[in-house]
Amino acid sequence: MIEAILRYEFLQNAFMTGILIGLVAPLLGVFIVVRRLSLIADALSHVTLAGIAASLLLEKKFLMFSGLNPLYMGMVFSVGGSLFIEKLRGVYKHYQELAIPIILSGGIGLGVIFISLADGFNTDLFSYLFGSVTAVSRADLWTILAITITVAIVIFLLYKELFLLSFDEEYAKASGLAAKSIHFIFIIMVALVIAASMRVVGILLVSSLMTLPVAASIRIAKGFKQTIFLSVIFGEISVLSGLSLAYYMDLAPGGTIVIISVFILILAILIKKSGFRKIA
Amino acid sequence: MAGKPVIEIKGLSYRYERETVLDNITLTVPENAFLGVVGPNGSGKSTLMKLILGLLKPQHGEIYLFGQEIRRFKNWEKVGYVSQKANSFNTGFPATVFEVVSSGLTKKMGLFKFLKKEDKNKVSKALESVGMLEFSFKNIGELSGGQQQRVFIARALVSDPELLILDEPTVGVDAHNVNSFYQMLGDLNKNRGITLLMVTHDIGTVSDKVTHVACLNKTLHFHGNTEEFEQLERNGLSEIYGHEVHLLDHHHEHEHGGVTR
DSSP states (O other), rough: HHHHHOOOHHHHHHHHHHHHHHHHHHHHHHHHHTTHHOOOHHHHHHHHHHHHHHHHOOOOOOOOTTOHHHHHHHHHHHHHHHHHHHHHHTTTTTTTTGGHHHHHHHHHHHHHHHHTTTTOOTHHHHHHOOOOGGGOOHHHHHHHHHHHHHHHHHHHHTTHHHHHHHOEEEEEEHHOOOOHHHHHHHHHHHHHHHHHHHHHGGGGGGHHHHHHHHHHHHHOEEEEEEEHHHHHHHHHHHHHHHHHHHHHHTTOOHHHHHHHHHHHHHHHHHHHHHHOOOOO | OOOOOOEEEEEEEEEETTTTEEEEEEEEEEETTTEEEEOOOTTHHHHHHHTTTTOOOSSEEEETTEEEEGOOOGGOOOOEOOOOOHOOOOOTOOOOOOHHHHHHGGHHHOTOOOHHHHHHHHHHHHHHHOGGGGGSSSSSSOOOOOHHHHHHHHHTTTTOEEEEEEEETTTOOOOHHHHHHHHHHHHHHSOOOEEEEEEOBBBHHHHOOOSEEEEEEEEEEEOOOOHHHHHHTTTTTTHHHHOOOEEEEOSSSSOOOOEEE
């Protein structure tokens, strides 16, 4: 396989993207999970789909848009959707989770309209739904690299603020933290990472890489830093072994990656049950 | 004992939509005081807390913290806050006690700063002062309610606050731990000179620790030091304060009663 990776650019792109996403999705995912915002990732991935459909539609109908990378439009929609979710959470203060189904169904609705306007697409759209890591281009790779570096740096610099906001929002506000701005930066990062990871596992599975490694690590980790560390390790194991397995056995890479993270999760639960105990 | 005021509230009113929850409150908390705020449910105690913490904006009247109008107040690291445990945190949160207490330094350290050795020493010291140092590397969810509350006190203490605000801190703490908890608060007040403001249901248990008492039920019914309060109790507090207050004898060595709800 190493030889094949060295020879084929598409395989290089696939593995590089996988490594990046395996790092950044669980890294941000830890904050998403502990803030109980896991479903937001799902809602935003469906909005991203609408953006991709819009981009493909423009490409089909207008010559000037040919060659436009659908990833960019997906990002624009994802960020827009995240802002809209925040707005809705403000409007429905007592039903904050309502924002999620509203955005989720809105995203799909919009996507379906765009698809029908274009009289359907070729296999392209299918690859966005379930991921097609082998279709990642060099341009995609650079974009994903830029997002990964940006997100990693922001999390590093704002670590203690993000921690405080996640652990105890009321205390964060009472201690004079600019909670709104921090949350805003956070949600933009979520939107960008979702748009970036959909190439690897597809829109329908995007939230899995942000939640499954974290769910496994929360079971066994001591403390927050260890939770982050283990989540990233689990994420990388899933992506790398998933891609390799898919390559050898000719399976769908996105699905293989997700199933491996499910196995890791089950393993973590079993280890916890048999191994060390907590006072609880 | 009575120094310059730490909190000064003048003619403060607050309403949620149509319902008035605080009506024309005027209250001064001097330096080194330990003020117990009592009142029935819905008396506006929590709203008063939130206003003092800057979580809500005053609609009428003024609040001064350390002599500065609250809207212009910036030194929030001088104010420590311990909430009702049940309200504000997720017990499954994967953080160690040490990490939780470190987060109390977030504002004081400022943006883009990292925990240095001296900061870590401060965290250990704060944990030691509440008797929780040996639990530093346990996950917060593994502790009992009373232990968790001590950790939150440590989080508030780590930034060396001059004022500590506690909102019913003993909710969810086992009865037999409540006394040692109050003992610790009394020590903080006496030995470290921290001004304390505590909203509580059981003033009876703390009556030998607090220096001042305020009775709140939308308006301020009484505000003064503990001796005046006991005087008032003997003269029939329930008349002014409403029916929800019961005078209660408790099994303390001193024989005066306390007010509880």
